[in-house]
Amino acid sequence: xxxxxxxxxxxxxxxxxxxxxxxxxxxxxxxxxxxxxxxxxxxxxxxxxxxxxxxxxxxxxxxxxxxxxxxxxxxxxxxxxxxxxxxxxxxxxxxxxxxxxxxxxxxxxxxxxxxxxxxxxxxxxxxxxxxxxxxxxxxxxxxxxxxxxxxxxxxxxxxxxxxxxxxxxxxxxxxxxxxxxxxxxxxxxxxxxxxxxxxxxxxxxxxxxxxxxxxxxxxxxxxxxxxxxxxxxxxxxxxxxxx
Ligand code: OOG
Ligand code: MG
Numbered sequence: 001x002x003x004x005x006x007x008x009x010x011x012x013x014x015x016x017x018x019x020x021x022x023x024x025x026x027x028x029x030x031x032x033x034x035x036x037x038x039x040x041x042x043x044x045x046x047x048x049x050x051x052x053x054x055x056x057x058x059x060x061x062x063x064x065x066x067x068x069x070x071x072x073x074x075x076x077x078x079x080x081x082x083x084x085x086x087x088x089x090x091x092x093x094x095x096x097x098x099x100x101x102x103x104x105x106x107x108x109x110x111x112x113x114x115x116x117x118x119x120x121x122x123x124x125x126x127x128x129x130x131x132x133x134x135x136x137x138x139x140x141x142x143x144x145x146x147x148x149x150x151x152x153x154x155x156x157x158x159x160x161x162x163x164x165x166x167x168x169x170x171x172x173x174x175x176x177x178x179x180x181x182x183x184x185x186x187x188x189x190x191x192x193x194x195x196x197x198x199x200x201x202x203x204x205x206x207x208x209x210x211x212x213x214x215x216x217x218x219x220x221x222x223x224x225x226x227x228x229x230x231x232x233x234x235x236x237x238x239x240x241x242x243x
Pocket of ligand 2: 056058
């Protein structure tokens, strides 16, 4: 199968909510090819009018790496269509098996420096059966990116040890610290610059950078008020619906 074939299979799985077997179940795939599949998938989205909104990092925390059994940091693309307004809704029926994780987001300025920070929720949804994949598979699947929600932008110099809580209907379902993100989420910027240069992503003026989850991801079901709280940064929320 060609890079385009792989990208189209993943794109169809995203559109239909039908999981597919791992791409690497039939043939091995290099990381370079996996990123080529990821970019081909983004090109399909751009062909439908979506525009790039930024990038995300994955597996920047030990909790996430242990949950998924994959430990190398990965990079993926975010588009405008993935963005949900703070307090908006997410339709779980359109996904395969969506999960949510609390994150920290940065807004990048003209020189790709950080100009603002916000609490964030990332909704991930692997297009592979049972949320099970190798590193190449998850890279090809645009790092499971599905949707993201940004809280209020603020300025804060130190982010190294802020408490992070994920709440479902007001009850804490996961807790962590921003220190769980690369030791300090500010390290996400050099990490993203390195990954972007290596794999062909761009950190443009106004881009969003999702630094990665501070806790393991939690499965979503319909009818839930989902909130992330980051001490000193405030909170961000989304309601899940079905249909
Ligand atoms: C891959 C995405 C990982 C993070 O924040 O670590 C990620 C996955 O777990 O399916 O977004
Ligand atoms: Mg994430």
